[in-house]
Amino acid sequence: MRDLVISSKSLPTELEVLVAKTLAYLDSAISAATARGYQSDWADFEAFAESHTLRALPAEPGTVACYLAERAGTLKAATLSRRLSAIASHHKKAGYIESPTYSLLVRETFKGIRRQHGTAQEQKRALLSPEIRRIIKCCPDSLTGLRDKALVLISYAAATRRSETAALQVEDVKEVPEGLVLTIRKSKTDQLGASRKVGIPFGEDPATCPVKTILIYKDAAGIREGSLFRGIDQKQRVSPSGLHPDSVGYILKRCAARANMQVEEIAGHSLRSGFVTEASRANVPEYLIRRQSGHKPGSRVFDRYIRLGEMFTRNAAAGLGL
Numbered sequence: 001m002r003d004l005v006i007s008s009k010s011l012p013t014e015l016e017v018l019v020a021k022t023l024a025y026l027d028s029a030i031s032a033a034t035a036r037g038y039q040s041d042w043a044d045f046e047a048f049a050e051s052h053t054l055r056a057l058p059a060e061p062g063t064v065a066c067y068l069a070e071r072a073g074t075l076k077a078a079t080l081s082r083r084l085s086a087i088a089s090h091h092k093k094a095g096y097i098e099s100p101t102y103s104l105l106v107r108e109t110f111k112g113i114r115r116q117h118g119t120a121q122e123q124k125r126a127l128l129s130p131e132i133r134r135i136i137k138c139c140p141d142s143l144t145g146l147r148d149k150a151l152v153l154i155s156y157a158a159a160t161r162r163s164e165t166a167a168l169q170v171e172d173v174k175e176v177p178e179g180l181v182l183t184i185r186k187s188k189t190d191q192l193g194a195s196r197k198v199g200i201p202f203g204e205d206p207a208t209c210p211v212k213t214i215l216i217y218k219d220a221a222g223i224r225e226g227s228l229f230r231g232i233d234q235k236q237r238v239s240p241s242g243l244h245p246d247s248v249g250y251i252l253k254r255c256a257a258r259a260n261m262q263v264e265e266i267a268g269h270s271l272r273s274g275f276v277t278e279a280s281r282a283n284v285p286e287y288l289i290r291r292q293s294g295h296k297p298g299s300r301v302f303d304r305y306i307r308l309g310e311m312f313t314r315n316a317a318a319g320l321g322l
Helices: 013-027 032-051 063-072 077-093 103-116 129-137 143-158 160-167 210-221 244-257 270-280 288-291 300-309
Strands: 171-174 180-183 196-201 231-232 238-242
Touching: 013 143, 032 063, 032 077, 032 300, 063 077, 063 103, 129 143, 129 180, 143 180, 143 210, 143 231, 143 244, 171 210, 171 300, 180 210, 180 231, 180 270, 180 300, 196 210, 270 288, 270 300, 288 300
Parallel strands: none
Antiparallel strands: 171 180, 180 196, 231 238
């Protein structure tokens, strides 16, 4: 990648510094999670090419098409689409601007796979308010249980992604007379660092009030600065480090298991999707839902959640007089 910035091998010190800075910005072009996913995807494609004595870099369009055909029986269309993105990214980083994934052969092969195998993704269950209350009720009377309550309620009320919940800092939570104002500093769909402010009003029930729960948790855990949500061991000792985004999903699954729910149907995204679905059922205007969740206008994912929320509240079959 260095040679793509400046081809010369011998540079003055000031230019070396600029090259290093440029490379650092290039590394920040995609999130760390995406980079890890791309690396895994590329390794799989590289292994395929090697097993068939084909060249992976630069790859021929036929090689990529055959790779798709072989993986089509075991991988979903969405996963194959990400594999194509990883292959294209790897070629670009190596200096091959024309990626084989752009060829007509590859695009038509992928189109055929989607037509034959379908593109529907397995949807995880959206957790709604009655289920949230059930989860909160089953949390243990301990510091870990208090942390779990705060994490679930804030994630649900703020409609945050796992990464956004894990990234919350104490200074991102500001008390106001109406409740809390959260500063969400990172977004999956906005890698440029733009933040958004989210209001969390007081809840009707003290047992499930996100505002009171988060304040009680902070005080009990003795957290005054740094990461808001942290690991807590069996002796109820609080870790100095914040949670990894994946831990948010694990914690939610553990909470759901306590409430005797089907854990396989639940993922970290179940809180965010549940917020949109529940708010839609309550006839909250879509622009207000998006303001809280951060979804962009025209988001297909957002529209799917809205349709789930309106499935029975705005159902044409209800007017049939049956």
